[in-house]
Amino acid sequence: AKEPVRVLVTGAAGQIGYALVPMIARGIMLGADQPVILHMLDIPPAAEALNGVKMELVDAAFPLLKGVVATTDVVEACTGVSVAVMVGGFPRKEGMERKDVMSKNVSIYKSQSSALEQHAAPNCKVLVVANPANTNALILKEFAPSIPAKNITCLTRLDHNRALGQISERLNVQVSDVKNVIIWGNHSSTQYPDVNHATVGGKPVRELVKDDEWLNGEFITTVQQRGAAIIKARKFSSALSAASAACDHIRDWVLGTPEGTWVSMGVYSDGSYNVPAGVIYSFPVTCKNGEWTIVQGLAIDEFSRKKLDLTGVELTEEKELAYSCLS
Numbered sequence: 001a002k003e004p005v006r007v008l009v010t011g012a013a014g015q016i017g018y019a020l021v022p023m024i025a026r027g028i029m030l031g032a033d034q035p036v037i038l039h040m041l042d043i044p045p046a047a048e049a050l051n052g053v054k055m056e057l058v059d060a061a062f063p064l065l066k067g068v069v070a071t072t073d074v075v076e077a078c079t080g081v082s083v084a085v086m087v088g089g090f091p092r093k094e095g096m097e098r099k100d101v102m103s104k105n106v107s108i109y110k111s112q113s114s115a116l117e118q119h120a121a122p123n124c125k126v127l128v129v130a131n132p133a134n135t136n137a138l139i140l141k142e143f144a145p146s147i148p149a150k151n152i153t154c155l156t157r158l159d160h161n162r163a164l165g166q167i168s169e170r171l172n173v174q175v176s177d178v179k180n181v182i183i184w185g186n187h188s189s190t191q192y193p194d195v196n197h198a199t200v201g202g203k204p205v206r207e208l209v210k211d212d213e214w215l216n217g218e219f220i221t222t223v224q225q226r227g228a229a230i231i232k233a234r235k236f237s238s239a240l241s242a243a244s245a246a247c248d249h250i251r252d253w254v255l256g257t258p259e260g261t262w263v264s265m266g267v268y269s270d271g272s273y274n275v276p277a278g279v280i281y282s283f284p285v286t287c288k289n290g291e292w293t294i295v296q297g298l299a300i301d302e303f304s305r306k307k308l309d310l311t312g313v314e315l316t317e318e319k320e321l322a323y324s325c326l327s
């Protein structure tokens with residue numbers, strides 16, 4: 001039998017946490033033959049709720065779940081973890097400026113980066129979900145220099161899956177037949193959902209949809225603004241789809257992407273496709289042996305170029321804002 005893997009979920013008493021921990025305990029993230037020990041971190045005001053989640057995990061009697069650590073201590077939470085899913089963060093409240101939210105979150109990610117660096121298992125894979133996801137991930141990377149940059153990523157898989165979902169609905173085809181959409185850039189409304197290389201059953205999505213106006217307009221804005229649409233409908237932000245996407249992200253990273261298929265991940269940019277280097281930018285990637293590689297050589301038309309640049313500019317500005325909060 002396999003040794004259990006320790007998986008950290010921060011913000012585990014929150015909405016996404018509540019949807020995510022049972023998925024992990026059922027093997028959806030790491031495979032149905034991989035035992036896990038869940039480490040759940042939250043802050044003291046949420047300690048009682050966190051303990052309630054722990055009680056439910058016990059009550060669910062998950063065969064793969066070999067232990068649960070529920071704590072408000074960052075060091076205890078990070079110790080020995082091989083996967084860290086960072087969902088905890090400070091939400092934007094009414095009347096708060098962007099800079100205030102940024103300031104709260106970058107200071108959280110700066111302090112948690114040290115705990116991960118010192119106490120996580122070597123080669124721990126980190127996925128940042130909490131917003132601003134790309135910039136939180138960047139701060140975590142910058143303040144944990146001994147964690148390799150390739151191990152620190154942010155979640156844009158939800159946006160990727162939303163794009164697959166929109167195409168599948170439009171063409172009335174199975175979502176599993178839609179492949180190779182791309183989310184470029186920031187997990188924000190400047191992200192660029194790109195279908196220029198996407199296929200259904202091997203045929204280009206553009207040829208099948210036959211409506212460039214929709215693909216270049218409403219399709220893009222629907223994906224960009226889907227998070228807001230969910231809040232409007234549910235009064236809470238996306239949780240089950242975010243949790244599911246986090247599982248998809250880690251599973252493909254660890255177990256590999258299927259041949260001929262790529263996924264979108266926010267990763268430390270090396271300047272591929274002439275986007276800014278040194279920010280966490282979402283790219284198309286393939287994964288093999290636990291490592292991601294940016295898909296190279298895709299043609300970028302003029303329309304796309306502008307959109308890749310725009311979201312890159314926003315990430316550069318966020319980086320500057322984050323640093324101005326820290327100084």
Ligand code: NAI
Binds near residue numbers: 013041042239
């Ligand atoms: P939530 O507010 O229900 O849960 C957040 C949890 O984090 C709370 O339990 C809170 O106590 C905890 N927390 C706050 N500060 C913490 C700290 N320093 N350490 C540990 N835990 C801490 O929020 P929800 O809906 O679960 O969303 C979580 C985050 O994920 C938000 O930032 C949200 O914007 C983001 N998000 C990102 C998505 C993506 O695709 N990247 C999609 C959906 C949400």
